[in-house]
Amino acid sequence: MTAVVLPPPRIATRLETERLIIRAPLVADAAELNALVRASLPELRPWMIWANEVPPLAATRARLRRAVDEYRRGLDLTMLLISRRSGRIVGASGLHRIDWSVPRFEIGYWCGSKYTGRGYITEACAALTHFAFETLGAARVDIRMDARNAASRAVAERLGYKLEGILRHDRRDHFGVLCDACVYACVAPRDPRADDLVGQLSRTQAT
Numbered sequence: 001m002t003a004v005v006l007p008p009p010r011i012a013t014r015l016e017t018e019r020l021i022i023r024a025p026l027v028a029d030a031a032e033l034n035a036l037v038r039a040s041l042p043e044l045r046p047w048m049i050w051a052n053e054v055p056p057l058a059a060t061r062a063r064l065r066r067a068v069d070e071y072r073r074g075l076d077l078t079m080l081l082i083s084r085r086s087g088r089i090v091g092a093s094g095l096h097r098i099d100w101s102v103p104r105f106e107i108g109y110w111c112g113s114k115y116t117g118r119g120y121i122t123e124a125c126a127a128l129t130h131f132a133f134e135t136l137g138a139a140r141v142d143i144r145m146d147a148r149n150a151a152s153r154a155v156a157e158r159l160g161y162k163l164e165g166i167l168r169h170d171r172r173d174h175f176g177v178l179c180d181a182c183v184y185a186c187v188a189p190r191d192p193r194a195d196d197l198v199g200q201l202s203r204t205q206a207t
Helices: 027-044 057-073 120-135 150-158 192-206
Strands: 013-018 020-023 077-083 089-099 104-111 140-146 160-173 178-187
Touching: 013 120, 027 057, 027 089, 027 104, 027 140, 027 150, 057 077, 077 120, 104 120, 120 150, 120 192, 140 150, 150 178
Parallel strands: 104 140
Antiparallel strands: 013 020, 020 077, 077 089, 089 104, 140 178, 160 178
């Protein structure tokens, strides 16, 4: 019987970098976040499935309520990116598709249109990568994106993530076109004890 692996009892809800406060969302963020998404839809729509339609404010509130609950339970760690200079939300990121038995995480991100080109996403992803490995004990962190999204691929490559492969015809975009997905990953050094155990098992089976 496989044991159920639970998340840590307390997960930090705030990180800080030179220019950003990266924190768990609040329902009170709904109006500002909704306005940023609406203003950024033309740039987000080609890459983000959830950006296909203009989001009502009520939908943003509901999404944030769910995000707050999932963060508290360690199921999904959505985080907002706040400019330390202006105090405004500039985008969002977080650790998603979590498997605590590994542990493994996937970083997702988007930036408001008027804040692109300033390196905020690279700065945030660097902090989240460090947080995942150094605080949460990650064995693997990956970043996935549409293969056509050159800007998103550049973020992963700047951070030293390695391209593991391209998933052909992984999904359809908003226009029904089949799209490929790139998988970039960063992994912790392999524990040599695991290799020793595999070797022992192999020798046992051989005899």
